Structures are given as C-alpha cells and as structure tokens.
C-alpha cells in the first residue's frame with residue numbers, strides 16, 4: 165500500500181493541478197515541527213519562480229482547494245509560502261486500520277519482484293571466523309531481510325574464500341607434518357584423506373601463516389601448492405575437500421547461532437569453471453593485454469583523480485587472483501539469476517578492488533548496462549582505544565568467543581531479574597547479548613566505524629537492542645494482565661495526544677522503510693524501532709491502560725499496543741534480532 169505521505173502527496177498534487185500548476189510541486193513531507201502541523205508542502209516556492217508570482221499567493225490558492233477535503237483538520241499557509249497540514253483523527257484511525265489489514269504492515273512493495281544477489285559473510289575457509297566478518301554477516305543479513313520485506317527476490321551467497329593462498333598454506337603445512345599421507349604421493353588419483361577437525365585448522369592456519377613470513381622456502385612451497393590445487397592435482401583437491409567440509413560445518417554452526425543464513429554456499433572455487441569463459445570474453449573484446457608478464461585489463465577513466473591500476477586477470481604463473489574469481493562469479497550470477505542488482509557487503513577498505521572489478525565487468529558486458537553492481541562497504545568495529553577491536557591478549561577475537569563474552573555480560577545484567585527463571589537464564593542471556601551486539605552495530609550507518617562497548621549496548625535505556633527487547637516484554641506483560649484474548653486491530657477512535665503520536669509514528673513507518681531500502685541502510689530501521697518503542701513508553705506512561713474503566717477505550721488501547729508490538733517485532737525480525745518473552 166501507499167504510505168501516508170504518498171497519499172497526501174497525491175491529494176496536494178491534485179490541488180496544485182487544479183490551480184493550474186504542475187503536479188510535481190505537490191510533494192508532502194512530514195513536518196519537523198509536529199507542534200505546528202503534521203505535514204508540509206513547499207511546492208509554492210518552485211511554482212513562484214516558474215509563474216513569477218508570490219509563493220504566498222500560490223499557497224493560498226492551493227490551500228483553498230485542500231480546505232474542502234475532509235481528511236484535513238487544518239490547512240494553513242505560513243509565510244512566506246509553506247503549506248502546513250494536519251489531518252483529522254478519524255483519518256489517522258482509518259489509515260491505521262488499513263495498515264493493520266495490509267499483509268506487509270504498510271511496508272511499500274518497491275521491489276517489483278526484481279532479483280538482488282547479496283554477497284555477504286565472505287569468510288575464508290581454514291581460517292577461524294573472526295570479528296572482521298561479523299559486520300558483514302550482521303549487515304548483510306538485515307539487508308537481505310529488508311529487501312525481501314520490500315518485495316524483492318533475494319538470493320544470498322556466502323561467497324567463501326576457499327581457493328586462495330590460505331588453503332595452500334594449510335595443505336603445505338599438513339604435508340610437512342604428515343609426508344606419508346597417501347594424498348601427498350605424486351601418483352595419488354583417488355582415495356580418502358585422514359579426517360581433520362576445526363580445532364586442527366584453527367591451530368594450523370596461524371602457524372603456517374607465521375611460518376611463511378620467516379621461512380622463504382615454505383612460502384614458495386605454499387604458493388606452489390596453491391597453484392597445483394587450482395590446476396586440479398587430485399591429492400590436493402582431496403585434502404581441500406576435507407578442509408572445506410570441516411570448515412563449512414563449523415561456519416554453519418556459528419552463523420546459525422547468529423541467526424544468519426545463506427541460500428547459497430558457493431565459494432571462489434565455484435567460479436573456477438567460468439574463468440576460461442571470462443578470459444575468452446576479455447580476449448574477444450580485445451580488453452586483455454600483457455603487462456609485466458601478467459594478463460590485465462585497463463579500467464582507468466579520464467576523470468579519475470587517484471591512480472587506477474589495471475585489474476590483473478592472470479598472474480605470470482597463470483594463476484587466478486581475487487579479481488578473477490569475482491569477475492567469473494559475476495558471469496555465474498548473471499546467468500543463474502539475471503539479477504537487477506548485485507550487492508557486496510564487504511569492508512570498505514576493499515573499495516579499490518571492487519571499483520576495478522565493476523568497471524571491468526561493465527566494460528566486458530558481463531552484465532547488462534543497467535545492472536547495479538554495488539559495494540555496500542562497511543567501517544571497522546573498534547575497541548575503546550579507537551583501534552580495531554582486539555582481545556585482551558591483543559589477538560583478533562574469534563566470533564565464538566565474542567558470543568560467549570556478550571552472553572556472559574548479559575547473564576550478569578539479568579542476574580537480578582525476577583522475570584527470568586533459572587532454567588531460561590542462559591537462553592535469554594544469549595538472545596539479549598546477541599541483540600545488544602547486533603543493534604549496537606546496525607544503529608550506526610554501515611559505512612561508519614564504531615566503538616564496541618558492551619556495557620552501553622546492554623543498557624536498558626537509549627537506542628539499544630536491550631531497550632527494544634525490554635519494551636516487547638513490557639507490552640507482553642500488559643496484555644497478559646488485561647486477559648485480552650483477542651488483540652486484533654480494531655481501534656475505533658482516538659482519545660489522547662500520546663495516542664495520536666503513536667499512530668502517526670506507525671503510519672510514518674512505511675516511509676522509513678522506503679528510505680532504508682533506497683539507501684540500503686538498516687540503521688533507519690533501528691532508529692524507527694527505537695522511535696516506536698519510545699513513543700509507546702510515553703503513551704503507556706500517559707494513559708493508564710490497566711486502570712482504565714471505560715471498556716471501549718481500554719480495548720482500543722490494547723489493540724493499539726498489540727499492533728505496536730507486532731510492528732516492532734517486524735523491525736526486529738528484519739534486523740535478525742530474536743525477542744524474548746520475559747526479561
């Protein structure tokens with residue numbers, strides 16, 4: 165359905181047209197001075213320029229048309245030509261009913277069934293999932309859910325880093341430790357490899373990576389192993405498959421704990437079968453040329469202010485690199501899903517890489533010209549010292565350790581709660597902890613760095629996940645106390661200012677979603693969830709629902725707060741935050 169500002173924009177556009185002006189002048193905004201009016205239109209100023217008339221006169225003309233419309237309680241012109249509008253309470257109640265009946269709760273369906281491929285997560289096989297991948301998972305998951313709610317078809321792909329040097333390092337180190345394994349024999353064609361575990365990988369990768377920094381021979385060996393793997397040496401492929409099995413199992417467990425899930429578990433290795441085709445296309449289009457032994461494509465533009473190096477497709481040893489697999493993956497995605505957009509939720513420091521890849525993809529026409537390829541880059545999660553977040557011993561924190569840390573902090577915080585039973589304590593603490601971390605992240609615009617501050621994130625006050633979960637539990641308990649078995653929306657009229665404010669906030673939610681999806685920014689969803697919760701709290705403070713003796717008023721209020729709960733829960737679901745019944 166249309167949002168309230170879209171509906172009013174049509175009404176005001178009609179009025180402009182009736183007065184002989186262009187319809188496009190009738191855009192309506194929500195007022196930033198709710199004490200004066202609810203909505204505003206500034207179209208008279210542009211009309212004044214066009215028609216060489218005073219804006220005030222134009223506004224008066226339009227106002228006279230609008231004043232006849234019964235949806236308005238008041239239409240006023242403020243000097244020098246603003247049109248200020250307030251709608252009637254009856255109209256607000258009528259629209260509220262429509263939003264409540266709408267299967268999308270008033271969220272505008274702007275997606276037109278177009279397909280978006282979202283590439284997020286991006287963990288590297290054989291390396292533990294660390295905090296650096298946390299933001300990608302949290303932001304990507306909520307963008308996926310947001311886009312689906314707005315009517316897009318979304319395909320999510322984890323795009324594993326499973327084809328690079330880190331695998332060569334691990335296989336080379338395994339070989340040094342276990343030279344007698346069948347899979348390392350030159351003539352190995354098929355057979356099983358010994359079982360590995362996640363703990364083994366967690367130990368081997370950092371060890372091998374460190375070793376390659378001091379031991380030149382080992383480094384060369386690891387590069388050779390990587391190239392042999394990519395060229396399909398059967399023994400290495402067999403170990404690689406075992407590494408992949410163990411790593412993916414471990415990753416799936418971790419993502420599940422975070423409520424993050426992917427439609428596709430493809431990796432860089434899956435792009436391998438498109439690489440020959442990629443090279444063929446680039447060759448046919450005469451884009452590929454040799455430079456210092458490597459095969460590259462120029463992607464520089466005249467307008468570039470900073471140097472733009474060519475993108476390397478094949479290194480001098482004929483191996484593929486990060487850009488190669490990303491380009492080949494674009495061929496695959498375009499073929500499989502014909503998406504209108506491909507979004508990459510990746511650390512913004514990879515900006516140069518993606519600029520090169522996108523330019524090359526467009527130049528080579530791997531996707532239609534109108535397909536949007538976009539890096540939704542995110543900033544860094546910092547510690548209190550303003551530097552990238554580290555564990556106390558200075559290491560990079562593993563995601564599993566982070567979940568444990570926040571769960572413990574939440575458990576401590578909830579220790580004194582009379583509403584949390586011993587038996588539910590751990591589960592509730594986990595949900596509250598994860599909600600705190602996710603909301604603490606998503607409330608910031610994704611491109612910004614932010615400081616990880618678990619005490620702040622767990623606060624019961626302010627813009628926090630904890631406050632939102634707590635608000636839901638308050639509504640739960642009020643509804644329980646009133647024994648209202650049926651909480652369908654059936655508000656019949658409006659009684660108080662706080663109630664009007666709450667209904668307006670509900671009706672303005674559709675616009676927030678429109679903005680959030682346009683900007684690809686879940687922080688607007690966070691802000692609105694907070695706004696709804698804060699206005700609910702004010703409403704509840706001002707109106708004593710439980711003590712209310714007028715039964716129909718009480719019923720209206722209960723259905724209003726029940727709907728507020730439903731809408732806040734919808735926000736939380738989009739943020740992939742699970743609520744709790746009590747806390």
Ligand code: ARG
Pocket residue numbers: 283285286287288323324325490508510
């Ligand atoms: N594995 C990469 C990393 O850890 C992220 C992958 C992002 N996605 C992509 N299509 N390049 O940095």
